[in-house]
Amino acid sequence: VKRCSPVKVLTIAFSVILTWAVLVLIDISGIMPGHSSVVNPNDDEGAFVLTEREWIANEQSLVGDYLVQDNPLGTYFSDKLPGNAPLGSSFYASKVDHRIPLKMVLVFVEDSKSALVSELGQFLALQRIEYRTSLLREDIPALVLTDIDVPRYALLVFDDYLSYMSLDPAKRSLIDDYCKKYSVGILAITHSAGASRTKTFTDHKIKLQQGMRLKSFIFNPEIDFWRVVRAEATFEDILPSSDWTIFITEHATYKPLVFSTTQNSWLRSDEKENNAPKVIAVYDEMLNSQNRIRTLIPNFRYFLGFSGGMYMNGTEAEKAGDKRIVELGKDFVWFNHMFRHEQPHAMNYTSLKASIQKNVQFAATHGMEVIREYMVTPHHSGIYPVIESLYDYWTESKVLCTSTDMYPRNLPQWARRGFIHRGIMVVPRQTCRLFTRTIKYENYPGGKAELDRSIFGGYLFKVFLTTPFMIFMTHMSNYANDRLAIYAFDNVLQFVSNWTNLRLLALPPVEMARRYFQMYTQEINAVWTNPCDYDKHREIWPMSKSCTKLPSFIIVGPQKTGTTALLRFLQAHPMLLGSKPDPVHFEEIQFFLTKNYQNGLDWYQDHFPKPSHPRQILFEKSANYFDNELTPKRMYALLPQVKIVILLCEPAKRAYSWYHNMLFHNDTVAMNYTFFEIVSAPDSSPKFLKDVRNRCLRPGMYAVHLSRWLQYFPKEQILLIDSDRLDNDPVTVLRDLQMFVDVEPVIDYSTILEFNVDKGYFCLKESGCLSSNKGRKYAPMDPVSRSFLTSYYRDHNLNLKTLLNNIGHPFPTWLEKIEES
Numbered sequence: 001v002k003r004c005s006p007v008k009v010l011t012i013a014f015s016v017i018l019t020w021a022v023l024v025l026i027d028i029s030g031i032m033p034g035h036s037s038v039v040n041p042n043d044d045e046g047a048f049v050l051t052e053r054e055w056i057a058n059e060q061s062l063v064g065d066y067l068v069q070d071n072p073l074g075t076y077f078s079d080k081l082p083g084n085a086p087l088g089s090s091f092y093a094s095k096v097d098h099r100i101p102l103k104m105v106l107v108f109v110e111d112s113k114s115a116l117v118s119e120l121g122q123f124l125a126l127q128r129i130e131y132r133t134s135l136l137r138e139d140i141p142a143l144v145l146t147d148i149d150v151p152r153y154a155l156l157v158f159d160d161y162l163s164y165m166s167l168d169p170a171k172r173s174l175i176d177d178y179c180k181k182y183s184v185g186i187l188a189i190t191h192s193a194g195a196s197r198t199k200t201f202t203d204h205k206i207k208l209q210q211g212m213r214l215k216s217f218i219f220n221p222e223i224d225f226w227r228v229v230r231a232e233a234t235f236e237d238i239l240p241s242s243d244w245t246i247f248i249t250e251h252a253t254y255k256p257l258v259f260s261t262t263q264n265s266w267l268r269s270d271e272k273e274n275n276a277p278k279v280i281a282v283y284d285e286m287l288n289s290q291n292r293i294r295t296l297i298p299n300f301r302y303f304l305g306f307s308g309g310m311y312m313n314g315t316e317a318e319k320a321g322d323k324r325i326v327e328l329g330k331d332f333v334w335f336n337h338m339f340r341h342e343q344p345h346a347m348n349y350t351s352l353k354a355s356i357q358k359n360v361q362f363a364a365t366h367g368m369e370v371i372r373e374y375m376v377t378p379h380h381s382g383i384y385p386v387i388e389s390l391y392d393y394w395t396e397s398k399v400l401c402t403s404t405d406m407y408p409r410n411l412p413q414w415a416r417r418g419f420i421h422r423g424i425m426v427v428p429r430q431t432c433r434l435f436t437r438t439i440k441y442e443n444y445p446g447g448k449a450e451l452d453r454s455i456f457g458g459y460l461f462k463v464f465l466t467t468p469f470m471i472f473m474t475h476m477s478n479y480a481n482d483r484l485a486i487y488a489f490d491n492v493l494q495f496v497s498n499w500t501n502l503r504l505l506a507l508p509p510v511e512m513a514r515r516y517f518q519m520y521t522q523e524i525n526a527v528w529t530n531p532c533d534y535d536k537h538r539e540i541w542p543m544s545k546s547c548t549k550l551p552s553f554i555i556v557g558p559q560k561t562g563t564t565a566l567l568r569f570l571q572a573h574p575m576l577l578g579s580k581p582d583p584v585h586f587e588e589i590q591f592f593l594t595k596n597y598q599n600g601l602d603w604y605q606d607h608f609p610k611p612s613h614p615r616q617i618l619f620e621k622s623a624n625y626f627d628n629e630l631t632p633k634r635m636y637a638l639l640p641q642v643k644i645v646i647l648l649c650e651p652a653k654r655a656y657s658w659y660h661n662m663l664f665h666n667d668t669v670a671m672n673y674t675f676f677e678i679v680s681a682p683d684s685s686p687k688f689l690k691d692v693r694n695r696c697l698r699p700g701m702y703a704v705h706l707s708r709w710l711q712y713f714p715k716e717q718i719l720l721i722d723s724d725r726l727d728n729d730p731v732t733v734l735r736d737l738q739m740f741v742d743v744e745p746v747i748d749y750s751t752i753l754e755f756n757v758d759k760g761y762f763c764l765k766e767s768g769c770l771s772s773n774k775g776r777k778y779a780p781m782d783p784v785s786r787s788f789l790t791s792y793y794r795d796h797n798l799n800l801k802t803l804l805n806n807i808g809h810p811f812p813t814w815l816e817k818i819e820e821s
């Protein structure tokens with residue numbers, strides 16, 4: 001690939017195109033003392049100061065129960081690339097005035113289990129880019145969202161260029177037309193041919209030459225594409241491998257890039273002497289390393305966590321080292337730890353507070369300046385799974401951020417995430433693969449050669465390439481002995497700055513955490529999991545805490561379908577224990593909705609009574625879970641085995657009942673507008689009216705919501721109840737439900753229920769009917785509203801029929817009547 005070659009050469013750069021990153025390593029400057037930041041949300045209102053905690057609270061409230069996120073692809077492509085949609089925003093305002101998330105990337109694959117596809121998936125997950133895979137031999141999935149002319153995907157990827165080129169012409173023109181219409185890009189990957197060969201594609205005016213050796217090439221500096229790679233870099237030598245592909249074309253639209261995925265070393269640093277150093281020299285060497293790194297990242301400092309209780313505790317050499325580090329202390333940044341390296345989950349509030357305070361006292365005695373806003377705990381204890389007493393003390397002592405690699409689990413780095421709990425920002429940590437016992441080159445799996453591969457283009461380099469925010473935490477033993485950590489960080493930073501455009505920054509931890517959550521707003525709210533479902537979490541979960549005080553089944557709604565009657569009837573069963581009432585939401589806990597969800601797992605568990613019999617089953621009912629976008633995902637994360645109960649009532653009737661309930665509660669909109677005015681309110685209506693309209697109508701779009709539940713839970717875990725049957729034949733419904741939830745004994749409800757003629761519903765013989773606001777008498781729906789809603793819900797009901805057919809479920813009686821015509 002010669003620069004002046006008359007032949008236009010297009011090469012596809014995959015690993016580089018999508019990557020852009022800023023390294024953030026934490027630094028003390030600007031933090032102390034009393035750090036607060038100025039946020040000016042609205043210039044018109046004049047500047048005002050928000051403390052970090054207020055800022056966090058604000059950010060948290062921004063992320064309600066809608067998934068609001070910017071399209072992350074926007075970050076990775078140059079703004080100069082042609083095409084304006086759909087990059088930039090992941091949402092389109094739909095006609096029904098609720099936001100529809102734009103699905104991001106569609107990956108067409110030949111083999112969904114191939115290593116390439118898994119690497120691609122990891123890459124996309126790392127960038128928080130949503131993606132779907134689709135087998136090329138199957139039908140193309142819908143590319144446009146139903147009823148709205150909006151593309152679902154921002155990018156199509158083919159795992160093999162050849163399979164794209166040899167697509168069935170009808171299929172390919174469908175894809176090409178879609179891409180042209182919505183300016184959606186295609187990324188196709190070529191594979192090694194194994195031998196030298198040429199392939200010509202006349203319709204694309206392109207020729208592929210494979211199995212080539214490359215010499216003296218340059219990244220084309222005129223291409224807008226490059227975000228990461230140094231465009232001015234020239235490679236004089238023959239590149240490693242003889243299996244390069246070049247694209248030759250005479251067509252003016254093709255522009256040459258460059259391609260490289262080499263795993264081999266591009267740059268070797270000098271071999272370091274490998275003599276066993278004395279401990280005392282370690283800190284001096286760290287200081288030297290810090291100084292070297294500061295030539296690349298001006299504010300960089302190593303952060304050192306300390307446990308005062310361990311001071312002067314080791315061998316003579318270690319004691320000397322302890323003294324030396326305290327002497328050099330002012331050159332590093334110190335952060336707090338537990339005094340004797342204790343684990344907070346095994347302590348009560350008083351003892352953990354005492355331990356942390358003792359450590360602070362130690363620092364004061366030794367003149368160490370400690371950053372108060374950032375702290376970590378031994379073995380991640382208390383951070384995740386959350387131990388509230390740790391967060392209590394952190395809130396009190398103004399800790400604002402921490403880091404862990406335990407959330408959501410100790411997963412590979414592409415799947416690690418952050419969250420904010422009670423205002424404390426928890427940022428994911430990366431791994432450099434130097435663990436406590438990796439203290440000599442020979443301890444590193446594969447030895448020094450493998451460590452070099454990781455640094456010079458392999459694992460560690462790729463972490464830098466693909467992770468915008470990084471915190472690495474290694475042990476002192478990795479800096480001592482063979483100085484592995486010093487070697488790794490010195491070299492990887494040098495390599496990154498030599499060969500990429502990444503601008504490396506060192507920021508104070510709070511500032512970094514804040515930027516993290518500005519970039520990944522969708523991570524602000526944690527997704528809670530059950531600590532007992534995962535060994536590494538169980539190890540840091542107090543013995544005294546239960547993992548079983550959780551519901552076995554949940555009635556999720558929707559509202560106004562008979563959920564209260566069902567709840568009352570089930571509460572009469574001696575082996576079924578409903579949740580305890582909540583002072584705000586009464587019989588509904590509504591945990592999975594954002595506001596309560598932020599209270600955490602303890603809060604949820606505290607809302608359940610302690611079973612007095614081993615066969616007793618816990619359950620809850622919150623009728624607004626059904627149509628809440630985040631609930632199925634959250635519920636599945638915490639309770640993957642939970643059984644879901646859904647009632648389906650004719651949606652127009654449900655909407656009408658909802659309106660009457662609003663009237664009953666003297667809602668001003670319901671009092672000032674007729675039912676018809678609300679349901680038929682156009683999009684041009686004032687927001688308050690549209691909001692009420694949506695709350696009235698949205699839950700009745702059963703197919704939309706049910707398919708979301710089915711994305712998470714297998715159909716066997718979902719019981720659909722026809723509300724009409726609950727009204728007319730509750731005994732049978734309750735028998736089926738008891739079987740479904742596996743409760744023993746199955747009781748015969750005909751002995752405890754009776755039909756009440758005045759009420760017009762079944763009631764409990766012993767405690768009577770539901771209160772007067774359930775099963776009300778009101779005028780029948782007016783014919784105009786009825787006809788409006790019949791047509792409004794028509795397509796939704798037909799979709800429900802299709803969905804129920806697909807899962808082999810019989811139709812509720814009211815749905816049978818809806819005909820396709």
Ligand SMILES: Nc1ncnc2c1ncn2[C@@H]1O[C@H](COP(=O)(O)OS(=O)(=O)O)[C@@H](OP(=O)(O)O)[C@H]1O
Pocket residue numbers: 558559560561562563564565623656657658660661726727761762763770773774775776777
């Ligand atoms: N046994 C019994 N007693 C009283 N009411 C009954 C009963 N079975 C079903 N229904 C129907 O339940 C409707 C109220 O639904 P929900 O309990 O789900 O409402 S809520 O979402 O909890 O507010 C309620 O709606 P309204 O008639 O509009 O009040 C009833 O239609």
